[in-house]
Amino acid sequence: MHYFPDEPHVPEQQQATAVMHLRFEDVSQNGRVMLDALPHGLGPAIWVKLLRASPVEALMTTQGIIPILTRLIIEGGDGPVAAREPLALKGSYQLARTEDAASEVNRLILAMWLSAMWLSASARRSRTYGPPPPGAGEPIQVGRVFAEHVFTRPFAEPGARKVLRFDAQDLPPVPPERYAWRSPEALMGLPAGAEPFDPEPTLDPIPIAFGLDHTDGNQHVNSLVYPRLFAEAALRRLAQHGHGTAVLARRV
Structure with missing residues (x-):
């Protein structure tokens, strides 16, 4: 089930703005920013602006304590935008804890939000090629x-x-701050109003072979590999059921 946590009120020193430049392949043919492009904004907005030279970075470099990504929610937004159009980012972070049933601390959390207004990412409405779209130049939230x-x-x-x-x-x-932990099982339900194609989960027929091309310095498959794999599996399932595949993932 999809759930996007509300952004908390945090001190100014835990908020920042930044700019991110897109690659040509980060924008679809209908002018929307691809989902797997958006998390890269966490780098300039939070890791560089807020966490570099912070106590969190000191934990990583002196104690080997590293915040490992455990959940990633990405939402696409409005468009169209041109691939040459930089994204305006706004990011924030919070340190928190989770507790078990006995109210004992069982995790320490680093949570991040990014948006073109919280990461949120915004840009000016535009097109890579052709005449300007209606409303060209106005700021829009792209994810x-x-x-x-x-x-x-x-x-x-x-x-x-x-x-x-x-x-x-x-x-x-x-x-x-106490953080509300959501188990992986709690995230497996369908969004409100969605209907399953199949009565039971069905294995995708294409085997996946991971290699070093998919990994990063945390010694695992990089988290941004998975959204593209999920989207491709969903497209195969749509095609198998006779549906068109001229669709774009907007939430994962």
């Missing part, structure tokens, strides 16, 4: 992103990887 990370020690021995407290200057041992 937003929520990124949930859990702090862990990925390179430690298995029994030492869980992080329940910070031991760092300028960080509270446990963040005071």
Whole structure:
């Protein structure tokens, strides 16, 4: 089930704006920004502007404590926009904790929001080729992103990887904000009003083989590999059921 967490009120030092330039392949033929392009804005808006030289970066470089992405929500927005049009980004982040049924801390969280107004990403209405569209030049929101990370020690021995407290200057041992954890099972339902094609889950017929081309420095398959795989599997299923495939993923 789709759920986009509300952006919390955070101090100004946990908010930033930035600009992101698009690649030609980041914009579809109907002028919408591709879903897998939007999370790249987390880099300039949050990782560079807010977390570089911060206590969080110190955790990573001196203690091997790294926020590993555990959930990513991407929503596409309005258009059209030209591939040459830079995106205006607004990002924010929050440190938080989760608790188990006994109210004991069981995770430390780094949550990020990006938008062209929160990451949210905005741009001016435009086209890569041809005459300007109606409303050319007006600012429009082209998407937003929520990124949930859990702090862990990925390179430690298995029994030492869980992080329940910070031991760092300028960080509270446990963040005071409590975060509502959603289990993977809670995310598996259909959106409101959606009807399944098949009465039971059906295996995609195309095998997937991961290689180093799909990985990153966190020693796993990079999270942005999956949205494209999901979209391609969905298109195959549409075609198998006799539906047209001239559609564009707008939420994942």
